[in-house]
Amino acid sequence: MAALLDPPLLRRLEGLALQVRRSVTGQMGGERRSTARGRSVEFADFRSYSPGDDFRLIDWNAYARLDRFMLRLFVAEQELPLSIFVDLSGSMDWGRPNKAATARRLAGAIAYVALAALDRVRLTVFAEGPTSGGAPYRGRRAVAELFSRLQSFPTGGPTDYSRLVWPIAKQRPGMTVFISDGLGDSPVEPAIAALGNARQEGAVLQLLAPQELAPDWNGDARLRDAETEVEREFTLTPATRAAYIGALARRTHEIERAAHRRGLRFAQLSTDMPIEDMVFHALRRLGLLR
Amino acid sequence: MTFLAPAAAFLALTLPAIVALYFLRIRRPTRIVPALSLWPDQVRDRQASVPWQRLRFSWLLLIQLLAAAVLVAAAVQPALSAGTSLARHSIVLLDVSASMQARDVQPTRLDEAKKEVGAIIDQLGPQDRVTLIAVGPAPRIIASVVGDREALHRAVDGIGSSNGSADLSAALTLAAGLVRPGEDARAYLFSDGIVGAVRTGASSLPFPVE
Numbered sequence: 001m002a003a004l005l006d007p008p009l010l011r012r013l014e015g016l017a018l019q020v021r022r023s024v025t026g027q028m029g030g031e032r033r034s035t036a037r038g039r040s041v042e043f044a045d046f047r048s049y050s051p052g053d054d055f056r057l058i059d060w061n062a063y064a065r066l067d068r069f070m071l072r073l074f075v076a077e078q079e080l081p082l083s084i085f086v087d088l089s090g091s092m093d094w095g096r097p098n099k100a101a102t103a104r105r106l107a108g109a110i111a112y113v114a115l116a117a118l119d120r121v122r123l124t125v126f127a128e129g130p131t132s133g134g135a136p137y138r139g140r141r142a143v144a145e146l147f148s149r150l151q152s153f154p155t156g157g158p159t160d161y162s163r164l165v166w167p168i169a170k171q172r173p174g175m176t177v178f179i180s181d182g183l184g185d186s187p188v189e190p191a192i193a194a195l196g197n198a199r200q201e202g203a204v205l206q207l208l209a210p211q212e213l214a215p216d217w218n219g220d221a222r223l224r225d226a227e228t229e230v231e232r233e234f235t236l237t238p239a240t241r242a243a244y245i246g247a248l249a250r251r252t253h254e255i256e257r258a259a260h261r262r263g264l265r266f267a268q269l270s271t272d273m274p275i276e277d278m279v280f281h282a283l284r285r286l287g288l289l290r
Numbered sequence: 291m292t293f294l295a296p297a298a299a300f301l302a303l304t305l306p307a308i309v310a311l312y313f314l315r316i317r318r319p320t321r322i323v324p325a326l327s328l329w330p331d332q333v334r335d336r337q338a339s340v341p342w343q344r345l346r347f348s349w350l351l352l353i354q355l356l357a358a359a360v361l362v363a364a365a366v367q368p369a370l371s372a373g374t375s376l377a378r379h380s381i382v383l384l385d386v387s388a389s390m391q392a393r394d395v396q397p398t399r400l401d402e403a404k405k406e407v408g409a410i411i412d413q414l415g416p417q418d419r420v421t422l423i424a425v426g427p428a429p430r431i432i433a434s435v436v437g438d439r440e441a442l443h444r445a446v447d448g449i450g451s452s453n454g455s456a457d458l459s460a461a462l463t464l465a466a467g468l469v470r471p472g473e474d475a476r477a478y479l480f481s482d483g484i485v486g487a488v489r490t491g492a493s494s495l496p497f498p499v500e
Contacts, residue, residue: 091325094323094324183325209324220319221318221319223320223321224320224323225327226322226325227325228326230326232329240329244328244329244330247329247330251328
């Protein structure tokens with residue numbers, strides 16, 4: 001593990017936790033309020049007894065008053081299933097600092113926060129198609145494996161967001177963090193819509209390099225698409241620069257609107273922002289972490 | 291100032307050619323961008339209709355133009371005419387009468403005169419022509435409308451003196467016949483002044499005599 005994240009940062013990350021708005025429905029016990037009823041100290045509701053229920057949950061005081069068997073139900077505490085989607089397409093392998101490298105670190109930091117809080121993490125990287133990052137990770141012991149897995153995936157290829165729809169749709173309701181630049185030949189909106197349909201809450205994080213937010217060159221160039229390798233001649237003048245920046249802003253705005261319509265948080269992050277600032281400021285302000 | 295090779299001026303066409311290269315030149319480094327679709331498309335349309343670009347100032351262009359200009363200027367061979375300029379057609383009348391053999395000027399008057407004729411020949415430009423007439427009892431044309439300096443020097447060296455008098459009138463008549471009407475001609479007489487009587491009026495000659 002060639003230090004995806006350095007230990008001091010990991011220690012600081014322990015103080016964070018994912019913030020969920022809805023209650024979760026996990027499969028195993030954890031530390032989160034669940035919609036399910038189970039064992040905890042937090043009272044949730046009464047329910048009439050039906051044969052087969054656990055006698056121990058019968059509220060005998062209620063029986064004394066009402067002469068009926070009532071069950072005291074408690075809020076179950078379960079894990080939060082967190083899915084992390086990381087775009088490792090050709091367009092991400094660009095910029096200084098590199099977008100794909102930053103995406104890996106950001107995904108690692110968020111995954112670490114979840115694993116430290118006993119949440120379950122499922123990792124999926126995608127480019128032309130989705131690649132599962134292995135069985136769900138659970139617990140602090142899985143951190144090293146997740147980090148090395150995160151670093152082992154190659155970067156490159158076109159982006160086909162539409163092929164993410166099925167892997168997203170089959171997920172249990174939970175939390176999803178979607179890290180991508182949102183760029184590519186196919187629109188990212190179907191994937192975002194699928195997140196909403198799969199009752200995922202979470203965030204779409206658009207990761208862009210400072211050089212694409214503000215081109216650092218001038219004059220004539222032959223532009224080559226990082227994914228399709230299509231070339232076109234271009235002359236960067238103040239007018240065309242403004243047109244490009246406008247087009248990028250519109251694209252960002254479209255992605256943001258799509259995310260907000262599905263109840264997802266959205267943030268645009270520039271790779272020149274230190275990973276600490278992303279996690280401790282941007283994602284906290286976003287309400288993804290607390 | 292004159293240009294000895296004005297035909298080379300056509301080389302000056304290289305200057306507009308260099309400027310044209312700068313108009314047409316498209317220096318395009320390849321840049322990889324994450325998403326080409328974000329880059330506005332209007333440039334391709336503009337480029338399809340206008341195959342040249344706006345000329346931008348560049349030091350390289352300036353230096354190249356300067357170098358070409360210097361080379362062209364050297365090719366046309368500019369020349370500053372030094373001292374007295376010769377006429378297009380110089381008629382040299384060299385007195386070879388017996389009196390020119392006098393040794394009061396070393397080595398002889400004739401040799402001194404030949405030296406001065408040689409000086410005139412050395413001043414010849416590429417377009418200039420010389421007619422050399424030895425003025426003896428019967429004037430002789432040594433060289434007729436010759437531009438070659440080497441040949442002229444050899445001709446002058448080959449002139450020997452005669453033992454008769456100098457018939458300048460016949461020589462001038464002969465010279466007048468060699469000059470085409472309207473030609474820029476000038477005659478140079480190298481003599482010790484002891485010549486036969488001049489019968490022709492100087493005004494009737496088609497050239498001035500020095």
